[in-house]
Amino acid sequence: MLSLLWLLVVGLVAGLLARALVPGKDSMSLLATLVLGVSGSLVGGLLLGLLTGGLRDRGFGPAGLIGSVTGAVLVLLAHNRWTARRQALPGGRR
Numbered sequence: 001m002l003s004l005l006w007l008l009v010v011g012l013v014a015g016l017l018a019r020a021l022v023p024g025k026d027s028m029s030l031l032a033t034l035v036l037g038v039s040g041s042l043v044g045g046l047l048l049g050l051l052t053g054g055l056r057d058r059g060f061g062p063a064g065l066i067g068s069v070t071g072a073v074l075v076l077l078a079h080n081r082w083t084a085r086r087q088a089l090p091g092g093r094r
Helices: 002-021 030-052 054-058 065-088
Strands: none
Touching: 002 030, 002 065, 030 065
16 A cells, blocks of 8 residues: 555656656646656656566566656657647647
8 A cells, every 4th residue: 555655656756857857838637747657657667677677577667766757758758749749630629
């Protein structure tokens, strides 16, 4: 239970830091920022595991704060690119 709470806290901090680091306006709710941070933590954990060979030893897991922020920045950039592409298409209304 405590590890889930810690994942949520680190995810929220990582999401807030990623939104501060990426230029541009991101109109996200606090819940969307939390989801961004948690998914960034998972992406960061996957990338760090691939770089260090840790996926063979302990499997897929969340990253630390630096890896979480890095992953959240990557997820936010992908999200911004995806939504910009959808809006650029003809009739790209939501």
